[in-house]
Amino acid sequence: MACVSEYGSEKKMAEGGNDAELLKEKANKYFKEKDYENAIKYYTEALEVNPSNAIYYSNRSLAYLRTECYGYALADATKALEIDKNYIKGYYRRATSNMALGKFKAALKDYETVVRVRPNDKDARMKYQECNKIVKQKAFERAIASDETKKSxxxxxxxxxxxxxxxxxxxxxxxxxxxxxxxxxxxxxxxxxxxxxxxxxxxxxxxxxxxxxxxxxxxxxxxxxxxxxxxxxxxxxxxxxxxxxxxxxxxxxxxxxxxxxxxxxxxxxxxxxxxxxxxxxxxxxxxxxxxxxxxxxxxxxxxxxxxxxxxxxxxxxxxxxxxxxxxxxxxxxxxxxxxxxxxxxxxxxxxxxxxxxxxxxxxxxxxxxxxxxxxxxxxxxxxxxxxxxxx
The missing domain is CATH 3.60.21.10 (Metallo-dependent phosphatases)
Structure with missing residues (x-):
């Protein structure tokens, strides 16, 4: 009986995984059509079936980025990394979210990770350099700024x-x-x-x-x-x-x-x-x-x-x-x-x-x-x- 029960459980899990993949593919189709609201809807349904898939969170994070819902995008990218700390797209999504939210130091740290793992990724290196420049600029502005000297x-x-x-x-x-x-x-x-x-x-x-x-x-x-x-x-x-x-x-x-x-x-x-x-x-x-x-x-x-x-x-x-x-x-x-x-x-x-x-x-x-x-x-x-x- 135990063997039958384990087989039934494994079969159910496999069926659930297939259902989640179908939902993800449906979401991907909407994403390619730039219908980001429906993409988010079906990525969410895929996650309800399989909540431990880092790719689903990462994909939904990108859809949230497209709709400028940066807080949600950040949360999904972070969740993807909690599931799989080696999932490099998660770092990229999280960096992009933090960049949009003005959290440049946090973004720079993740961009560094991406560049280190993918040294030939030109887009990632460009984003890293852009973010690094902003971090240095902000530090300089803080160093010279004061209420007394700030003029309109x-x-x-x-x-x-x-x-x-x-x-x-x-x-x-x-x-x-x-x-x-x-x-x-x-x-x-x-x-x-x-x-x-x-x-x-x-x-x-x-x-x-x-x-x-x-x-x-x-x-x-x-x-x-x-x-x-x-x-x-x-x-x-x-x-x-x-x-x-x-x-x-x-x-x-x-x-x-x-x-x-x-x-x-x-x-x-x-x-x-x-x-x-x-x-x-x-x-x-x-x-x-x-x-x-x-x-x-x-x-x-x-x-x-x-x-x-x-x-x-x-x-x-x-x-x-x-x-x-x-x-x-x-x-x-x-x-x-x-x-x-x-x-x-x-x-x-x-x-x-x-x-x-x-x-x-x-x-x-x-x-x-x-x-x-x-x-x-x-x-x-x-x-x-x-x-x-x-x-």
Whole structure:
């Protein structure tokens, strides 16, 4: 009987393993089609059948990386290594996750492991060198930084004496102010892929920084039952998609408010056009046009995903530094009618977080490795709304 029982158990395990492999292959198919949500679904089902397979965790980690769910990607890569400490792809996935989360020292350690085992892997070596450069740069910045010596880019600007050349025929601020006419002209100018004059761009940035710096980390608004607000997720430099939103839903106005929930830049080729348009409407309708910070309004992401390079190519490194300062003043969350909470990164992994905790966040910084600022920005990229209370 014991032999029969053992045979039956082994047969069941083999059948389960086959089922898990079929689910993995199905997930791989969705992954190749870039349907990452379904890929994650079937990798998860495969893990439910066979929870001790490092490859399944590693594959799901990569799918999470593609959807920018870096916290989940990190957890899966770590689990893969717990199952098999020699699984080199696990180190690569974990390094990539930590890199995206700004945990550069942890990432560097894993990249070192990958390079040591695979010395001829050009991609791994490139990632290692990039990460090593960032670690050294951060160490240098910490060594020379102090609150007393840190100055804003604004202090070094002389906007009033910037000259707008005679041959520039594009939109200009009216007496230094953003108007609806200016916004319409600027959107058409951008639509034709023309560059705004640097003086106008600097004027918008300096003014919006002043507006954002006066806002709380948690913005709270009240809407009447007859009022509506349009909430938009990641625009990611897709300027023509932004124009289409306004075409379908109407331009922002006092009676047509909007909330854009982070990730305005990176990936797309027109991040500057998107963010300057959004900032312009924030200046035009400060109480009816709302912006929240996403994980792509951070230096690490802008360096890796293109916005820094775009600003430097179209304008200057100095302007990117000013964008970095402005991004740090973007609010982190918004609460509507004390019932609906909106933030870019999703809800916290720790219990007991209250609205008052969000109000107290000192947000004028790059996101740390942990804490509310990191959690609200980096764990996910989905637009999230949830009913809330003060408790």
């Amino acid at each position: 880019v604004v202090d070094s600007l002389d906007i009033e004496n910037m000259t707008i050349e005679d041959d520039y025929v594009g939109p200009k601020l009216e007496d230094g102010k953003v108007t609806l006419t200016f916004m319409k002209e600027m959107m058409e100018w951008f639509k034709d892929q023309k560059k705004l004059h640097r003086k106008c761009a600097y004027q918008i940035l300096v003014q919006v920084k002043d507006v954002l710096s006066k806002l709380p980390s948690l913005v709270e608004i009240q809407l009447k039952e007859t009022e509506k607000i349009t909430i938009c997720g990641d625009t990611h430099g897709q300027y023509y998609d932004l124009l289409n939103i306004f075409k379908l839903n109407g331009l922002p106005s006092e009676s047509n408010p909007y909330l854009f929930n982070g990730d305005f830049v990176d990936r797309g080729s027109f991040s500057l056009e998107v963010i300057l348009t959004l900032f312009g409407f924030k200046l035009l309708y400060p109480n009816n046009f709302h912006l929240l910070r996403g994980n792509h309004e951070t230096d690490n992401m802008n360096q890796m995903y293109g916005f820094e390079g775009e600003v430097k190519a179209k304008f200057t490194a100095q302007m990117f530094q000013l964008f970095s300062e402005v991004f740090q003043w973007l609010p982190l969350a918004q609460c509507i009618n004390s019932k609906v909470l909106i933030m870019h990164g999703g809800l916290f992994s720790e219990d007991g977080v209250t609205l008052d905790d969000l109000r107290k966040i000192d947000r004028n910084r790059q996101p740390p490795d942990s804490g509310f600022v990191a959690l609200s920005l980096c764990l996910s990229h989905r637009t999230v709304g949830r009913s809330v209370s003060e408790e």
